[in-house]
Amino acid sequence: MTDTKQHGIEAGSVQGRVLRPSDPAELAQAIELAFDYRGDVTLELTSGERIEGYVYNRNASEEVPTLQLFPKRETNPRQIPYAAIAAIIFSGRDTASGKSWEAWAAKKESQRRAEAQQAEGEARERGHL
Numbered sequence: 776m777t778d779t780k781q782h783g784i785e786a787g788s789v790q791g792r793v794l795r796p797s798d799p800a801e802l803a804q805a806i807e808l809a810f811d812y813r814g815d816v817t818l819e820l821t822s823g824e825r826i827e828g829y830v831y832n833r834n835a836s837e838e839v840p841t842l843q844l845f846p847k848r849e850t851n852p853r854q855i856p857y858a859a860i861a862a863i864i865f866s867g868r869d870t871a872s873g874k875s876w877e878a879w880a881a882k883k884e885s886q887r888r889a890e891a892q893q894a895e896g897e898a899r900e901r902g903h904l
Contacts, residue, residue: 790869795862815867
């Protein structure tokens with residue numbers, strides 16, 4: 776699979792990458808990445824058409840596997856056969872980027888410490904400590 780990454784994109788994110796699968800297995804992997812991505816992708820179809828939108832479902836186990844997306848400039852969702860996809864470009868901003876579990880846990884721990892310090896200060900003011 777050809778994987779082109781634009782410069783300046785956060786490490787670990789697929790944002791900005793262009794995947795050009797060379798076989799059905801690679802295409803299925805690229806579609807799974809697009810499904811997990813929390814931003815818009817641009818699909819380059821074998822017909823030459825380009826569609827930008829949000830991938831909300833995929834049906835890999837069907838007789839004719841398809842990807843479903845909400846196109847950015849259309850009102851109705853589209854269903855696109857896997858075989859019609861030539862490339863997937865992770866073109867939109869990844870809204871989940873940088874929001875890892877570790878960052879969330881560190882923020883929560885900081886909040887807990889601040890709350891404990893506040894409670895201790897209030898207890899001292901009341902003369903309980």
